Amino acid sequence: ELKVEQNPLFLSMQEGKNYTIYCNYSTTSDRLYWYRQDPGKSLESLFVLLSNGAVKQEGRLMASLDTKARLSTLHITAAVHDLSATYFCAVLNYGGSQGNLIFGKGTKLSVKP
Amino acid sequence: DVKVTQSSRYLVKRTGEKVFLECVQDMDHENMFWYRQDPGLGLRLIYFSYDVKMKEKGDIPEGYSVSREKKERFSLILESASTNQTSMYLCASSFEAREQYFGPGTRLTVT
Numbered sequence: 001e002l003k004v005e006q007n008p009l010f011l012s013m014q015e016g017k018n019y020t021i022y023c024n025y026s027t028t029s030d031r032l033y034w035y036r037q038d039p040g041k042s043l044e045s046l047f048v049l050l051s052n053g054a055v056k057q058e059g060r061l062m063a064s065l066d067t068k069a070r071l072s073t074l075h076i077t078a079a080v081h082d083l084s085a086t087y088f089c090a091v092l093n094y095g096g097s098q099g100n101l102i103f104g105k106g107t108k109l110s111v112k113p
Numbered sequence: 114d115v116k117v118t119q120s121s122r123y124l125v126k127r128t129g130e131k132v133f134l135e136c137v138q139d140m141d142h143e144n145m146f147w148y149r150q151d152p153g154l155g156l157r158l159i160y161f162s163y164d165v166k167m168k169e170k171g172d173i174p175e176g177y178s179v180s181r182e183k184k185e186r187f188s189l190i191l192e193s194a195s196t197n198q199t200s201m202y203l204c205a206s207s208f209e210a211r212e213q214y215f216g217p218g219t220r221l222t223v224t
Contacts, residue, residue: 033212042203043156043215088156092210100171101213105155 002027002093006104013079013111021107023072023089031092032072033101034063036085043088047074079111116140117216119204125222132191134219136204142214144207145187147171147179149200150218156203162187194223 003026013019023032031050035043047056049065049072056063060083062075072089086108090101120135138145146161148171158171160179168179176198180188187206191198199222205213 031210035215042217043205045212045214048212090213100158100161103156105153 002029002091002102004089004091004102004104006087006089006107009105009107011107011109013076013109015080015111015113016078018078019076021074021076021087021089021109023074023091023104025070025072025091025102027094028067028070029091029094030065030067032065033090033092034072034074035088035090037088037106038085046087076109079109081111081113084109084111117204117206117214119202119216119219121219122217123220123222125224126191126194127224128195130191130194130223132194132221132223134189134191134202134204134221136187136189136206136216137185138187138206138214139185140206140208140214141184142206142208143184144209144213145181146205146207146213147177147187147189148203148205149173150203151200159189194221196223199223 005024034047037043047063052067054065060077065072086106088106090103093100093102117138126132147159148156150156157173162168162181178190202219204216207213
């Protein structure tokens with residue numbers, strides 16, 4: 001059974017600092033997705049990582065995937081308040097039917113001035 | 114732009130009522146999903162469908178059923194609503210095993 005673990009679950013950081021969110025998963029998969037959710041809103045797709053070694057960057061966020069270690073990271077560079085949100089990783093579950101994703105519990109990020 | 118819409122943003126129902134949540138997507142996606150989201154528990158998959166009239170149980174199907182009569186529409190049905198079904202319900206769709214696009218969510222309160 002595929003399990004997805006994110007850490008930390010809560011992250012309070014100051015503006016301008018760097019930090020990394022980790023997403024570990026328990027069985028083989030080579031597709032991983034990162035989503036952002038603002039309070040009271042739905043999930044918005046951030047990154048799609050489709051192979052080992054994949055790296056994607058947008059603004060102050062960079063995501064990478066190591067399928068051998070079953071690990072993805074979401075790195076935040078020089079955080080700003082606008083990045084405050086909850087971030088979810090999701091892993092494609094090949095054991096299920098096509099398109100079935102397993103989500104981590106989410107990391108609630110709060111960026112303070 | 115992919116658009117996934119849900120019939121209501123907020124819904125209040127009484128215990129024992131039958132509740133219908135509707136989801137419509139406009140991108141001809143084969144796959145559609147229903148999740149519920151609760152604080153501390155993340156997103157949990159209730160049911161999903163990979164074709165018209167096809168459905169599969171997710172992690173927490175008890176107390177729910179679904180219907181997919183047309184490709185663009187996926188309905189979640191609470192046969193007899195209970196207070197422990199108070200939650201945020203999110204619908205999503207995807208093409209093959211690709212990223213899922215989410216609707217705005219329905220916050221359901223059962224009193």
